[in-house]
């Protein structure tokens with residue numbers, strides 16, 4: 001059985017004349033927390049949309065747990081898209097009930113524990129939440145699922161530093177020692193660095209550098225300083 005969670009071979013994705021991914025080849029091992037890093041427009045969200053089957057590549061192949069992306073592989077993926085929102089009239093409690101019914105692998109007890117840890121009250125309505133509170137709700141709905149792959153697209157965007165620290169601490173606590181593969185794209189690399197044990201640096205739809213975070217650190221220094229050097 002393969003040790004790879006996701007395998008991309010020579011993947012090219014065009015949006016009209018714009019090439020978002022260009023002959024991208026990448027192998028992500030199972031059971032790692034992976035930082036998908038790169039400047040605006042480097043192709044991070046496009047890669048996630050291809051993995052979740054929301055869009056198709058013009059060339060190349062993608063395999064998720066050995067299968068082509070589609071509804072079967074999506075039962076194995078919890079995906080938090082960029083700029084995700086929840087139903088305004090749902091309280092946290094109602095969102096958890098909804099998730100229990102409709103999201104494969106959602107565990108309510110885990111969600112309630114995470115909500116307490118991330119200071120999110122169960123009777124709050126999504127419509128009355130601050131951006132940071134809603135971001136925490138969206139994140140919990142994703143990570144409280146017992147699925148082999150979790151994809152978080154910019155989970156910390158627009159969230160203040162205190163809330164970010166709280167979310168990252170909750171994530172580290174929740175993810176540590178698990179056997180899930182977690183892909184996280186973020187520009188908050190300095191704060192999120194401790195989360196990653198594997199890193200992929202993209203630029204203009206290609207992989208510039210990828211590998212085990214410890215090996216990269218011993219070779220080049222901290223992940224955030226690698227980023228500074230690569231995109232200078």
Ligand SMILES: Nc1ncnc2c1ncn2[C@@H]1O[C@H](COP(=O)(O)OP(=O)(O)OP(=O)(O)O)[C@@H](O)[C@H]1O
Pocket residue numbers: 015016018019020038039040041042043044045046047082
């Ligand atoms: N639906 C679309 N139609 C046209 N062009 C698109 C579309 N989605 C993405 N692109 C383009 O593809 C390229 C890659 O975009 P993508 O959103 O994947 O980058 P990203 O690395 O996630 O960026 P960011 O860090 O800003 O979220 C960009 O140049 C973007 O403008």
